[in-house]
Amino acid sequence: MTPNQNDERVHILGIRHHGPGSARAVSTVLAELDPEIVLIEGPPELDAVAPLAMAAGMRPPVAGLVYAVDAPATASFYPMAVFSPEWVALRWALEHGRDVRFLDLPANVALVLEDEEDPDAEPPMDPIRTLATAAGFDDAERWWEDAVELRYHGMDVFQAVLDAMRTLREGHIPDLRTRRREAAMRRVLRVALRSGAQRIAVVCGAWHAPVLVPSEFPTQTADAQLLKGLRTTKVAATWVPWTSTRLARMSGYGAGIESPGWYHHLFTAPDEVVSRWLVRVAHLLRREQHDVSPASVIEAVRLAHTLAALRNRPHPGLPEVLESCQAVLCGGSDVPMRLVARKLLVGDILGRVPRETPMVPLAMDLAATRKRLRLKQSAAEQQLDLDLRTETNLARSKLLHRLLLLDVRWGEPADTSRGKGTFRESWTLEWTPELEVALIEASGYGTTIESAATAVVAARTADADIAGLSMLVETTLTADLPTALGGVLAALDERAARQHDTTRLMAAVEPMARVRRYGNVRRADTEVVQRVLTGIITRIAIGLPAACTALDDEAAAELRELVDGVQRGIGLLDQPELRDVWHSALRSIADRPTVPGLISGRAVRLLLDAGLIDVADAGARLSRQLSRAADATQAAGWLDGFLSGEAALLVHEPELLEIVDEWATGVGAELFDHLLPLLRRTFAEFSATERRDIGLRVRRIDRGEGASGVRADDSTLDHHRASLVVPRILELLR
Structure with missing residues (x-):
């Protein structure tokens, strides 16, 4: 049937990975040949799990996964779809009770094989593009589709592919890795030939077809020399779900195709x-x-x-x-x-593997938990809104937070700021094949999701600083890991007592305040958090003045962010005693000359917002800071700290706006150019409406009307008539 292949026992079916035309041709030829052995390109480790392709519940796209047992991140996927020739060959062999094996470089070698310099190798060739160019096509995909995918021939097309690839490979020396792979393929094929089988079908990438023709084999010694002395590692193999998206070339998959959905349609x-x-x-x-x-x-x-x-x-x-x-x-x-x-x-098709597929215990626990909580795996993005007041949704939230700790990012927290309230969480779920490897990696921490997450927290606790520990407290609480939480809090308490860096303590306040405020939503006891938090805020109040001295611009900006973080944290707590301690610290830096203007201005603004100083006092401080005798750069920083946040202060307090306007118009031209970026950044934080209102009020100042819109010398205002409408206005505002 194939005289050019010489040994009529071996029939080389050179295919394109994921080619529906190739798959149809493979199906036709296998039915005609009825081979006793079917060899398929792929690592021999997949032989152990190959029978699962016929198990109930197996639905492509799926991928063979081979990973290093001691380093699961070192792994390789071997995806197969319904229209993949390898899948068609595997299913045919199993359905007909034929011997089926994989031939390629074993994964226990390939996963740790380092690329070596190969002076004899030539640049890699794209055989399909080369053939397309020879045929007068500028689009390799279109040529292959015309020549193969849209022509459902039998063995003739494989003979034509073999001849074409043989011609392309004449005089071409592939790289060392490819030569080793092909030597390993021939080793498997030699074993099959020695079995006495009369018909052997080999399904492999078209590029490898010529070197698998027995009559063109190099010596067995030459192949053995290529494979001699290679390092190995212990590996395990399984099947995992794959997605149609990951079959596409845009996903970065090397053997990907442009349109897996179209190819699936062509085949089915x-x-x-x-x-x-x-x-x-x-x-x-x-x-x-x-x-x-x-x-x-x-x-x-x-x-x-x-x-x-x-x-x-x-x-x-x-x-x-x-x-x-x-x-x-x-x-x-x-x-x-x-x-x-x-x-x-x-498309967004997600494959499925049968229950009996080998899994690490951690993956089995996730599957059981997912089923119990009725969480569906999907390759398409799903929005999940959780009301934490229900048992099921609270359990779902705990699971997703625990998976984040394990770096199994099935769900990503979505924006919950728009009217959700503290009992709401939103997640975006999307299952990708890489998460299977992440589960295998995480299995080194434990056999269940809870035990593994607890172990991860313990490991992070050992190395985390104060800020990291405070974030870890919040993460551990949301993941509901009580054993781990105790250890984190103990470490935080101990390190906070020894910590003399006030800025590190400040970074811990906001996340811990969230824990204290919202812990009741998750039904957690946060009393120990309160004790640690009280001690941290007390230490901050004592150390803040010293922390605010001798700072450059960058350090001052960072400290200002920390001040805002502490303020937000204090605001979450309904605890007047802690608020008083914090406000006392702000008072101590508000007028201190050694404190950068950015920070002292911010302290004055926070005291004003808290009602501890009035507008007149704030105006006097602002006037002093923006006086002609003051350093203009320091004044600009003070103004930035004082104004940042919301513009209502300038809109509704005209005397403050007049002070700012007088200072801005009095700064020298050269210095103003230097200060303009800072001022622009300050006012850019305001909304367009707020900026427009400020502009209108500044225009009134320029016209002599004052920021309130009333001329200082205007005597036409009838106060009696104006007072008549005041009661009605107050009634409307209630």
Whole structure:
């Protein structure tokens, strides 16, 4: 049947990974040949889990996963879809009771194999692009689709591929890793030949096909020399779910394809490929409220075939189908086409593996917990809103927070600031294949999610500083790890007592205040947090004046952020005694000349907001700081600290605005250019409406009306008539 391969026992089926045309041809040829042994490109470690491909519950896309037992992050995936030739060959062999094995460099070598300098190797070649160029195509994908994917031939196409690749490889020396891989493939094939089998089918990447022809084998000694002395590591193999997105080349997967959804359709559609695809597009667009009629679908089919004929293509390919779809079904717009690309060309399919698939205990615990909490794994982004007052949602929140500790980022916390309240959490869930490896990595910490997360917290506690420990307290509380929480708090208390750096203590206040304020939402006892927090705030109040001296601009800006953080933390606590301690510290730095203006100005603003000084006092301080005798740079920093936050202070307190305006207009031109970026940054934080109101009031000042809009010498105001409306206004404002 294949005279050019010489040994008629071996039939080389050179395929393209994830090629539906190749998969159809493999299915046809295997049915004709009925081989006794089927060899498939892939690490031999997958032999142990190959039978699971026939198990109930196995649904592609899936991937063989081989990982180093001692370093699970060192791993390789071997994805397979319904339309992958390797999957078709594997399923055929298992269905017919044939011997099926994988041939490639063993993963226990490949995972730790370091690339060596290879002076004999030539630059890597893209064989498909080279053949496409030789055929006069500037698009390699289109050539392969025309030549293979849209032509469902039998063994003839594999013989043609073999001949083409043999020609391309003449005189070409591949890199050392590739030569070692091919030597390992031949080693497996030699073993199969010695078994006495009369028909052996080898399904491999087209590039490797010529070197697997027995008559062209190098000596066994030469292959053994290539594989001699290579370092190995202990590995394990399993199957994991894969996604259609990860099959796409845009995901970074080396053997990826442009449109896995289209290839899936090419392989599974029994007939009328173009018509069936455009009907699917029409269904999708209708669900999204786009008006698509049956007549327009018929017209799109006709246009696709016409375009194929004009371009001398055997059948309409994806470019023709997409062009007709956009022109007819989408009215020429590319907006609906983005939906088609996301939902149909790529898709969000998540495969499934059977229960009996080997799993680490941690993955088994997650699967059981996920099932109990009715959390569905999906390759598409899902929004999950949780009301923590219900037992199920609280348990879901704990699980997702524990997974974050394990760096298994199935869920990412979403923005909860818009009207959610403290009992609400929002998450964005998306399951990706890489999370399977993350679970394996995390399994070194424990056999259950809770025990592993507790161990992670203990490990982080040993190395964390004060700020890190305070964040860890909050994280541990939300993950509901009471054993770990005690250890973190003990470490925090002990290190805070020995900590003399006030800034590190300040960084700990806000997260710990959140724990104290919202701990009751999670039904946690936070009394010990209160004790530690009280001690930290007391130490901050004592050390703050010294921490505010001898600071450059960058250090002052960082300390100002810490001051705001402490203020936010104090604001979360309904504890007057701690508030008084903090305000006392602010008073101590408000007028101290050695404190940078950015910080002292901020202290005055916070005291004003707390009602501890009045507007007149604040105005007097502002006037002194912005006087002509004061340093302009220091004054600008003071103004930045005083004004940042909200603009209501300038809008509703005209005397303060007049002081600022007088200072800004009195600064010299050269110095003003230096101060302008700082002032612009200060006012840029205000909303557009606030900036407009300030501008209108400044214009009134320029007209001599004052910021309030009333001229100082205006005697036409009738105070009696104005007082008549005051009661009504007060009534409306109640």
